[in-house]
Amino acid sequence: MAVVEIYDTTLRDGSQGEGISFSAEDKVKIALKLDKMGFHYVEGGWPGSNPKDMAFFQRIKNHRLSHARIAAFGSTRKPGVPVQEDGNIQCILAAGVSVATIFGKSWDLHVTRALGTTLEENLAMIEESVGYLKSRGLTVIYDAEHFFDGFKANAEYALATLKAAVRGGADRLVLCDTNGGSLPEEIAAIIRRVRDDVPVVLGIHCHNDGELAVANTLAAVRAGATHVQGTINGYGERCGNANLCSVIPNLTLKYGHETIPRSSLAQLTDLSRYVSELANLHPNPHQPFVGSSAFAHKGGVHVSAILKDPRTYEHIDPALVGNRRRVLVSELSGLSNLFYKLKELNFNLDASREETRRFLEEIKELEHQxxxxxxxxxxxxxxxxxAYDNYREPFKLESLRVIIELKENSPVYSEAIIKLTVGDQVVHTAAEGNGPVNALDNALRKALEVFYPDIRRxxxxxxxxxxxxxxxxxxxxxxxxxxxxxxxxxxxxxxxxxxxxxxxxxxxxxxxxxxxxxxxxx
The missing domain is CATH 3.30.160.340 (Double Stranded RNA Binding Domain)
Incomplete structure (x- = not known):
């Protein structure tokens, strides 16, 4: 199978997602992690758009990368502006990268309505911008924005824009489903058509507005694309981008393509959660491959089967992507669920014993409550x-009082007073908080930290x-x-x-x- 280049645009396209903002230092940390895992390209941002992205390009120069090439993003020159005088193009050069990714218009509607220029001038903008960056020694990746919509509206002109990029010397042509509304069969058919017309490596860049970004990306690769763009966790504008945490394992494990090194695949779950943390977003537990629920089993029939053979309800070994199997215990559980948990915790018990059955019924009753x-x-x-392990509680509550005081024109006052027994000692303490629960938390920690310093962590x-x-x-x-x-x-x-x-x-x-x-x- 072919090698498929993985191009990550989390730091640029992903950061355009609602509620996501990476600092320049966050971007450096993510770029270094992607490099260590063997990603081929990392798009650092648009140096012509904001100081933070330019700061990233300056900082990343202080690090020696092993695998990834850093790309700077930008647009073709503006209509009527000589390419050597275009501020956006000059900012790409100032970023000091070896790879430039520039986008241009493929859809005649965008050329005439959004840009307000002629179809001929747009072709010149593409060719001259690519050619100028090539003349300065850069590898140039050309992103054909709105290509699939443009092709469906005017195939001849959409192809002409690609040929203009080829004349300029583009190293990669990336076809973008910018509005995210194309279907897999459309993507595949158009990729095959373009493949027959242009002699350059083809790439794919999909958005997820139709919930098809991953499917469209896989369809494009099956049709001949060997360069894939996407983001970690599918972050991106509107509904997001193609999720590389799903694209990569599908390409590697299902289709047999070489993407990132096989040894790095087991770090994919960690990467997903790392980027979530820096984005200040809770990881999506239901995300395929890397979510905490991706290999979680709840129904008793399912658990009974995976105890005999995990292949019965798991499409891959979770360890391949750095995830793990989880068995949930709930009102839907059978003895198999409980047996799995006991085994997981190294309890040497007979799951058929009557006391174990009673414990399971207790769990179901608690969930009912x-x-x-x-x-x-x-x-x-x-x-x-x-129930089973002679567990000794680390402390025992003797009494607890919470005081809430509200006065007009004054902030709410909250205080918790706690008396605990720890071992053979009685601890009596109080703490304030910005609410009753915070006061409880502060008082509990205050009482216990002297006995259990680990609580501070x-x-x-x-x-x-x-x-x-x-x-x-x-x-x-x-x-x-x-x-x-x-x-x-x-x-x-x-x-x-x-x-x-x-x-x-x-x-x-x-x-x-x-x-x-x-x-x-x-």
Whole structure:
């Protein structure tokens, strides 16, 4: 099978997604990670558009890259402006890169309506811009913007724009489904047509407005494209770009193409979560291949089958992409689910014993009451250890009081007063917070840090409250889910009550107890 070049545009196209903003230093970190994994190209940004992107190009020069080539992005020269005087083109040169990626108009509608120029001038803009950058020693990748829409509207002119780029000396021609509305069969047919007309390596750049960016990318490769552009996690404008976390394993594992090195494929899940962290976005658990739910099994029939042979409900070995199998325990569980969890935790038990059946029924009853252990594996493991492992609680609550004081024209005052028993000592302390739950968290940590210094590394990273039965109004049962991390791992815990303070306390206690359990090597 052919080698397919992987061109990452997370730092430019991905950063155009709503709610995403990378600093120049974030961009450097991501670029270095992509380079280490063997990506062929990393598009750093548009140096003519903002100072931050130019700062990235200056900083990345201080690093020696092993695999990736850094590309600067920009447009063809403006209508009526000599190419050597065009500010955008000069900024690309000032970036000091060896690869320039420039886009031009392929759709006659865009030429006449958006650019407000003639079809002939647009062809000159493409040829002269590519030619000028080539004359300065750069590798030039030409992105044919709106190519598929342009081809469907006026195939002759769309092809003419590509030929103008070829005359200028373009090294790659990338056909862009910029509006993201094309279908796989359209992509494939047009790629084949272009392949027969132009003698240059073809690439594909798809957006996801029709939920087909990955499918369209794969169709393009099957039709002859050997250069693929996309973003990590599919980040990008509107509905995003082709998700390289899905494109790469499909091309490599399903079609047998060489993309990034096989040894790097097992780092894909880590890469996905790393970029999510820098983007300040929660990872999508349902993302194929790399999501935490991608290989999660809940139904008892499914779990029973994968215990016999994982191929029954898994299309690949999760380890190939750095992910792992998870078995969830819920009201849909059978003994197979519980048996898997006991085995995973190295409990030497007979899953058919009556006490194990009773434990499973207890789990189902708790979920009926409102508990949800799918996102709270910390609470579930503690429940198991309390039942089977002679687990000793690291502390015991003696009393708890929360004070909320609200005065007119004054901020709300919150204070938590806690009395705990830790070993043979009683600790009595208080702490303020910006709300009752924050005060609880602060007081609990204050009481325990002297006994368990590891608590200082544990940080609450997410807090969710769900009203389970809205018709009960303010008296409804609420479920609190807390996510906690220590820099190396993260875990979820749950609490349920008609009182939001009690539910929060349950989840907080489990979050600390579970973190201590794992730090002690259990």
């Amino acid at each position: 409102g508990y949800m252990f799918e996102g709270a594996e910390g609470s579930f493991e503690l429940l198991l250890r309390r 544990m940080q609450l990273t997410d807090y969710k409250v769900r009203v389970l039965d809205e018709k009960d109004g303010t008296g409804a049962v609420v479920r609190v889910l807390i996510e906690t991390g220590d820099g190396e791992r993260s875990w979820g815990t749950v609490g349920v009550s008609t009182n939001i303070i009690e539910a929060s306390w349950q989840a907080l206690v489990d979050s600390i107890a579970y973190g201590l359990l794992k730090n002690n090597g259990r």
